[in-house]
Amino acid sequence: MNLLSKAATTLLLISLTSVSYATPEQDKETFQSFYTERFPDISKADFGDGVYALDQDARDQWEAMNDFPPYEDNLEEGEILFSTPFENGKNYASCFENGGENIRQNYPKFDSKRNMVVTLELAINECRINNDEEPLPYKKGDIAKISAYMASTSEGSEINIATPTSKAELAAYDAGKQYFYSKRGQLNFSCANCHIQNVGRKARSETLSPALGHPTHFPVYRMKWESFGTLQRRFDTCNKQVRAEPLPGQSEAYRNLEYFMTYMSNGLPVNGPASRK
Amino acid sequence: MKVKAKAKNNITSVRVLAKHPMETGRRIDKESGEKIPAKYIQELTCEHEGNVVFVAQLGTSVSKNPYLAFSFEGGKKGDALQLRWNDNTGDVAKVEAKIK
């Protein structure tokens, strides 16, 4: 390789790095101000209501449905599951700080010992495994009920994901970020294409929701599912909608994506579980 | 049946959610391929101190787990309400709720 092409490559690399490696804090600022400027009438916290922050007709119906939230029974089951002791006499509370109450806002967390992102659902299953219980299937069912109960104890607490700073944290953050902005599936859409560039517009008859606030209200009870689903269950649906193959629950790519997305929503109050159509 | 009843300014407002499949009789079971028999609430009533204060007659176009909200004159905190529904198969559910 001659000197010139070497220099050109280096230059290219530097220019690329300078774009992609804006600090996470700068990313978050840009991300959040994109929405607050696009929708100046909506307070930041209200982005957690998704489409219902944008569409009054839909919001009226949603509020009417919340008179008796459709997830009430599932949430009660979640509380029972959460407080039922394991066979060894211990319980979920023994695995988490503050007995598992009011901690939703701190997840996902980066575990520096294992150099990986730990979501709340992963932590729930690790708690089970450490107490000689079988892990639960991810994305829906009991794990979503337990997670929903834990989220309910965090209502109003602001999402507070520690800013990624170490090399390993930044690597996970960047992987999540790249996933979010990459086009995928036969329809060639990225998460951002719908939920940033086309936010508030319609895809067929559906209003596209803002990505800011997406992680605040999960697990979500969808009328279509007639059950709770975790954020990663929702990733599956989005992937299928662009005709990409969904990934297994708690796969590295999904955990990193959840890490990036949740950090982008730092400062918004937890308002899960919530109902959606 | 879940009931939330509140009294304010001599008006009691009641919201009810009845747990019921409200099968129309037109739905086909995906596995067996057979029609699921109709099972739906036909009538829901609410009584306060021996007076019927609300009567609803329902058909198959009411959603699953029917929701009803209504209000009536009278009633005060601590009063009891008797709610009752019956469906087309003769099943009956009754519940007593306190006004808050």
Add this chain to the structure above:
Amino acid sequence: MKLKALALILIIGLFCTSANATTAADAEKSIQSAQNLWDKTKLAGHEWNTIKPLVAQAKQSLDNKKYAVAIELANKATQQAKLALIQAEHEKTNWLNNLPK
């Protein structure tokens, strides 16, 4: 010999629409190459959900001895996988264009 010739004629007769007689081996080969590219899309993190059903249908056709149909489906799967890999390659740098400004 006579029997084999008869069989050949029968097969040609069955797939009279295609110019060449296709065999199980041809179909298996097409499916295998689709499978290989499909695996690559998984590694690249850009698997499309259109590929899996095509490969499954191709295998089904192979089992049913409909070799020409199997090849056609496998080729479709290959085409989808190729496009998915182009997408993966393209997005290695172009994802940056999607950042909010």
Add this chain to the structure above:
Amino acid sequence: MAISRRKFINMLTVGSTACLALLSPITSWAAWASDAFNATSPDDAYKNLFGSTDTVDSDEVKLKVPKIAENGGAVPVSVKTNLKDVESITIFVKDNPQPLTATFQISAKTIPDISTRIRLAQTSTVTAVIKADGKLYSKSQEVKVTIGGCGG
């Protein structure tokens, strides 16, 4: 049918709540407007329930339904009015297999202001009919039902 039903309840409620036990399923069944509920056209349902299809479109009937249903399986509906001497509030979904959806008997003590959730098999006109002082007042609005849904 509705009138005899009400008389019957009045008779009952003269007594005490102990009479509640007497409200057996059989008597309630008899009161349920089966012909009207089973009717497959709005006109037949009107005739069976009110004995007439003669309604007056009126802004006194305050009908609240969404323009586009979030979920065709549970569409919130509210009906209220300031009209006096209200006897009943009834909801019809024109294009459902059985248009009569629900009918509420409004006694002297009941406030004519009710809410429920209904099913729409497809985009349809929803009509609320209020019977007051022997007359029928109505209000209609279209509710669109869409298929699919991202539901973000």
